[in-house]
Amino acid sequence: MSLVFTPTVLTRRINIVFSKGDSPIKTCEGVFKEYKSKDLQKCLLAYVENCAVAVTSDYKMGMHGGYHQAFARECEGNRGVHQAKDGMLMCEKCSALLKCGYNNGKGKPGARIRKIKQTIKDRAHKVLDVEQILSRSELTSNDYEALSNFITTQDKHLSAKGIDLKFRVKSAKDYYEEVQQLAGPTKEKLCGRNGLVPSGDKFLDKFLTLYKSDDSGEFKNSLIMSLLASFVSKASECCNPEYGSKVVNFMLALSTTNAKAFSFVSANLVSMSIRHAGRLKAKRRSAPLVLRTPDDIKKLLLSHFGVIRDRSNDL
DSSP, rough: OOOOOOOOOOOOOOOOOOOTTOOOOOOOOOSSSTHHHHHHHHHHHHHHHHHOOOTTTTTEEETTEEEEOOOEOOOTTTSSSSOOOSSEEEEEEHHHHHHOOTTTSSTTTHHHHHHHHHHHHHHHHHHHHHHHHHHSSEEEEHHHHHHHHHHOOOGGGGHHHHHHHHHHHHHHHHHHHHHHHHOHHHHHHHTTTTTEEEEEOOHHHHHHHHHHHHHSSSTTTSSSHHHHHHHHHHHHOOOOOOOHHHHHHHHHHHHHHHHHHHHHHHHHHTOOOHHHHHHHHHHHHHOOGGGHHHHHHHHHHHHHHHHHHHHHHHH
């Protein structure tokens, strides 16, 4: 008889109870007292996404409790945290920045942090204003001035997303100027009776969004995109564009299947002509049997037999 010993694991639940004066690890909340307000959070979010803080600046952006907040550049996080008079938790570095004057610590206490907050709000409002302008259906002269003012922002003050926004703003500004240069009935037909310049096409915005966000290449390398590329080439007065492999295979298969359908598609998509398709077929067509050697014929038959054998095995 054999004995089997089963080990027993003893577990014990440990409850940690904080007393009235104790608390979990304290973390610095930052320098803005009203950072949880909706208006300030809206500005902080726009600033964080589109703007950049200089490396030499005395503050940085971060998060606390799911809210965007500004901190001193050398914020100590959970070290040396104390409770300020207003109830906020601050480290020594953020507390010093909050009490700092504007010019090297001189001047009225708190002037520096008020300047930082005003700078963040001004830049965020510029971003929010141009984003709202780009979403409108029409552009006014005031919108044009706002767009012109935004593109003067230096790239060093913008993030990657902000630089992309600046590019879109410049495109909208150039478009407005081109429309204003039109004269006669063309401008009246485009702008209408109110004289307002219509904004960019929403279809183009969605198309560019899909095209830029296609990391897999499924959208960019699709047949419809290849057909569109050849259409744009022909529309740009390129008489002999270089067709993609998908376009060539599609048009050759269509010409073999139905000549009328080929003519209809080729005419509406401004694609390859029937003559060009014929030349490609002639290049791809193999030599007739009467011009082949016995060895070539043998290899050709063996390859066909191999294809038939593979297909029969799959059945």
